[in-house]
Amino acid sequence: MNNEKNSLPDKAQEKLISRRVLDLFIRAGLIVFLVVYCYQIFQPFIGLMLWSLILAVALYPLHTLIARKMRNRDGYAATFLVLVIVLIVFTPTTLLVFSFADSSTELVKQVQSGTLQVPAPPESVAQWPVVGKNLYTLWSSAHTDLGGVIAKYEPKISVITKQILGYTASAGKAILMFLAALVLSGIWMAYGLSGHAAAKDIAKRMAGPEEGEVLVALSTATIRAVAQGVIGIACVQSLLLGAGFILVGIPAAGIWALLVLLLGIMQIPAILIALPTIIYVFSTNDSTAVAVMYAVYTLVAGMADNILKPLVLGRGVDAPMPVILLGALGGMATGGIIGLFLGSVMLALGYQLFMAWVYRETEEENVGEVLVISHVEPKR
Secondary structure: OHHHHHHHHHHHHHHHHHHHHHHHHHHHHHHHHHHHHHHHHHHHHHHHHHHHHHHHHHHHHHHHHHHHHOOOOHHHHHHHHHHHHHHHHHHHHHHHHHHHHHHHHHHHHHHHHOOOOOOOOOHHHHHOOOOHHHHHHHHHHHHHOHHHHHHHOHHHHHHHHHHHHHHHHHHHHHHHHHHHHHHHHHHHHHOHHHHHHHHHHHHHHHHOHHHHHHHHHHHHHHHHHHHHHHHHHHHHHHHHHHHHHHHHOOOOHHHHHHHHHHHHHOOOOOHHHHHHHHHHHHHHOOOHHHHHHHHHHHHHHHOOHHHHHHHHHOOOOOOOHHHHHHHHHHHHHHHHHHHHHHHHHHHHHHHHHHHHHHHHHHHHHHHHHHHHHHHOOOOO
16 A cells, blocks of 8 residues: 555656656747747848848948937938948949940940951060960951851850859849848947847857857957958059059959959959059050059059058957958858858857867866965974
């Protein structure tokens, strides 16, 4: 009888445990389902949200400066800043797109009517190293019989044309996404104080009250350092080289300057664009002194990023410059332009957490040694 009475509480306890375990699995399953479903809904907007947050963090110091001039009206300051950036960025882009479309239409009309004429190549082209002779032969053939050259290389031309159209469509999509992200970043900046407080609360919840604020400050400083060190330097290089292109009369100087900007953002040396222009100036310019001065100026401007990047990337960031640079390059290789920022931020955060763990272990060991020494009785 006693054994039966003792077994009854055991069975009741087993039922209670099984019920709690079942409840736990059901709750965990519902939470997983909710997280996965929310992620699927939010997935199309992840890139847009990340871009808008990066732009908001990078532009917020400028927004704060404008807001002070407007008597701390954050909404008006954000609207003004977004409109100015739209005018600065999208007005030249729109003009360039319309100009490219008009030129393409005129080119197609000339090809269809047979009136397109390719000028004869200069004799100096044949003297260019490596590609000079082949380029001169092809150019001469296009000058004398353009239709035959087009017919001969028609398969390659069609493939290249499709690739160009694909790149153009991707560029148009990226421009629209950047515009939407810029507008959304204005909203983030208008509510910057509350957003910063929310970011701190989330970081404190994830990493603790002490590390939370440090991680938020590190993320903010890293994004701004990358924006200044990568995009800012790319803009400076584009302006410097673009001014040189215009002064010596490089054809389509604006397009070449835009290519320099894009290559700089993608962490590809701008000297790849500068070297062909130097060859062009030496082959077409009558003044050797002008060509030499242009070559020196272009080489210095093209390699300026190697000096400026180490100075700017590590400024204001509590992480070594090589960590930021490696994160930017690795993120660019894996995630495109947006990976440029995410890679540097994640690597900087990982470095900071790792070093905090190392120093915390060292501090605990030192405290333990002090406690042991304090309990040792002094010798009499």
